[in-house]
Amino acid sequence: MSSCFNGGITVSLFGESHGKGIGVVLDNLPSGEIIDLERIGAFMARRAPKKDGTSTTRSEKDIPEILSGLYEGKTTGTPLAAVIMNTDQHSGDYGNISHIARPAHADYTGFLRYDDANDPRGGGHFSGRITAPLCFAGAVCGQILEHQGITTGAHILSIKGISDEHFDPVNVTAEQLELVKSRPFPTLSEFTETEMREVINAARMDLNSVGGIVECAAVGFPAGIGSPMLDGLENIISRIVFAIPAVKGIEFGNGFGCADMFGSENNDEFTIKDGKVITKTNNHGGILGGISSGMPIIFRAAFKPTPSILRPQNSVDFKSMTEQELIIKGRHDPCVVPRAVPCVEAALNIALVSALLEDPRIRR
Numbered sequence: 001m002s003s004c005f006n007g008g009i010t011v012s013l014f015g016e017s018h019g020k021g022i023g024v025v026l027d028n029l030p031s032g033e034i035i036d037l038e039r040i041g042a043f044m045a046r047r048a049p050k051k052d053g054t055s056t057t058r059s060e061k062d063i064p065e066i067l068s069g070l071y072e073g074k075t076t077g078t079p080l081a082a083v084i085m086n087t088d089q090h091s092g093d094y095g096n097i098s099h100i101a102r103p104a105h106a107d108y109t110g111f112l113r114y115d116d117a118n119d120p121r122g123g124g125h126f127s128g129r130i131t132a133p134l135c136f137a138g139a140v141c142g143q144i145l146e147h148q149g150i151t152t153g154a155h156i157l158s159i160k161g162i163s164d165e166h167f168d169p170v171n172v173t174a175e176q177l178e179l180v181k182s183r184p185f186p187t188l189s190e191f192t193e194t195e196m197r198e199v200i201n202a203a204r205m206d207l208n209s210v211g212g213i214v215e216c217a218a219v220g221f222p223a224g225i226g227s228p229m230l231d232g233l234e235n236i237i238s239r240i241v242f243a244i245p246a247v248k249g250i251e252f253g254n255g256f257g258c259a260d261m262f263g264s265e266n267n268d269e270f271t272i273k274d275g276k277v278i279t280k281t282n283n284h285g286g287i288l289g290g291i292s293s294g295m296p297i298i299f300r301a302a303f304k305p306t307p308s309i310l311r312p313q314n315s316v317d318f319k320s321m322t323e324q325e326l327i328i329k330g331r332h333d334p335c336v337v338p339r340a341v342p343c344v345e346a347a348l349n350i351a352l353v354s355a356l357l358e359d360p361r362i363r364r
Contacts, residue, residue, distance in 0.1 A: 138346020232290020253285025
């Protein structure tokens with residue numbers, strides 16, 4: 001199983017949902033970067049379950065223990081390793097379904113891929129629990145980006161048809177990105193937040209779940225970073241975003257909307273402002289030919305409804321090869337989207353730091 005991203009930096013995720021612990025190793029980080037552990041804790045708290053009915057009741061403190069790579073508050077340049085202990089597992093909830101395929105989960109495919117040797121409890125390594133160390137890595141990378149004047153942020157764009165405002169693709173600011181990160185429920189509109197909470201809680205009461213879309217942006221990222229074809233900036237970002245369980249789609253700029261436009265509508269005309277080349281619009285989402293244009297990087301990630309719902313479902317026992325009715329127990333999010341917002345931001349942070357360090361013109 002490969003849970004390792006290799007680029008300008010290397011990120012290796014390890015652990016299982018109900019194992020002793022989970023963690024991450026980051027290699028090739030630049031040395032001497034000041035890292036604030038309190039701010040890392042605040043970043044990870046944004047991913048933690050809430051007590052408002054919109055998320056699971058599993059309660060993990062998610063306090064990372066730094067094993068190496070950080071000394072006196074600065075990166076050493078050697079591998080930065082952190083482990084997060086699991087303390088609130090209810091493994092018994094999975095004893096009766098260890099070989100019954102949960103619809104939309106990786107139980108069956110994981111059984112096939114690893115010859116019945118994988119840990120099925122809570123989804124094992126396929127679990128959304130692994131996004132905790134991903135957020136740790138993203139929080140570290142986010143601070144490194146800030147040292148370069150780069151700010152990232154994300155918000156809930158929609159949940160089950162309830163839509164928030166979009167980031168302004170041309171004029172989104174670092175201040176706006178920081179503001180939405182400070183909100184307990186990360187939407188731009190408070191009115192939208194109320195409607196979204198109602199939809200999530202209605203799904204929970206109906207023993208169901210809902211999905212949605214997260215919109216993410218970066219400002220201050222320099223032009224000319226990235227590569228064409230297989231190592232494009234979009235490729236790098238997408239690869240890490242798809243490491244977040246439940247992500248089923250991603251689009252940059254106008255994305256799929258481009259298919260319904262004329263070239264004259266979709267093309268971003270160039271101009272000069274304050275001595276810099278910019279585009280009047282930003283339909284390309286800040287990336288052209290796999291290379292950053294200097295405009296805000298804008299993308300959206302689509303999340304499926306949480307697969308674990310408490311309604312009876314039809315399935316199969318893939319060991320006995322018999323059809324079964326499945327009733328899932330346990331603690332699950334009626335909607336993963338609110339907790340996924342910092343995960344998407346973390347993925348972007350990792351991708352941007354990696355792309356910067358891969359550029360031969362960037363000196364450490």
